[in-house]
Amino acid sequence: MSANQSSISRLSSNNDTDLNTQLVWTAVDDYIEAHLIEANPILEKTLENTARQGYSSHLHIAPNQAKMLTMFIKMNGAKRILEFGTFAAYSTIVMAQALPEDGYILTIENRDTHHALAVENIENAGLSKIIDARHGRASDVLQSLSDDTPAFDFIFIDADKQSYPEYLELSLKLSRSGTIIIMDNVIRAADIIDPENQKPSIVGLRELFQALENHPQIAECTAIQTVGCKGYDGFAMAIVK
Ligand code: DHB
Ligand code: MG
Secondary structure (H helix, E strand, O other): HHHHHHHHHOOOOHOOOOOOHHHHHHHHHHHHHHHHHOOHHHHHHHHHHHHHHHOOHHHHOOOOHHHHHHHHHHOOOOEEEEEEOOOOOHHHHHHHHHHOOOOOEEEEOOOOOHHHHHHHHHHHHOOOOEEEEEOOOHHHHOOOOOOOOOEEEEEOOOOOOOHHHHHHHHHHHOOEEEEEEEEEEOOOOOHHHHOOOOOOHHHHHHHHHHHOOOOOOEEEEEEEEEEEOOEEEEEEEEEOO
């Protein structure tokens, strides 16, 4: 292995962020949240119920990241949202709150325990009318939709990373020109550029970047690295042609 490759491997190890660096990132996220993120009792209840059931807060997006989704949804005037990976429905509830009254979210979760938790949180939030939470494999759920299902305006992919290339293609089938697609966790502490890392999730993310590169159905696309309370990761984002 070349010196360069070994330094990449070292840099990209998930355990390599020293504790102090992580504490600073978390403190800055707390500062951002204190200044720019409004108190939201419904979301606080969602987080509490999820933590009470023993789930890590790392599995859902951070509050300032959630605000970014809110802003994209409002910028695009989105009414119909598709989400891959509901987990506890924290992001789902955030997105539902950004929608007009006639908005609609279809969110898909394959793990039965996560789906059950999501349904509970969505009911507690009083958003069961806007949020259609389905249990199953995304391809099966989407195949079961009727042929005249209108396109989605905004799509958030935040499920098993291995399947992101498949979720991108499923998304494009249900998109219109101008649909925005946001993909979470596409950097994974630089694991995506570590040639020694061949985990299925990381291989899947590399295939996602290959698919996004010069994709005939995508007008614009980029990825942004992020640090914060969830560590070092990033989002990819695309506008459909
Ligand atoms: C993790 C973070 C995520 O945002 C996610 O969707 C899945 C896993 C994690 O840090 O383990
Ligand atoms: Mg995620």
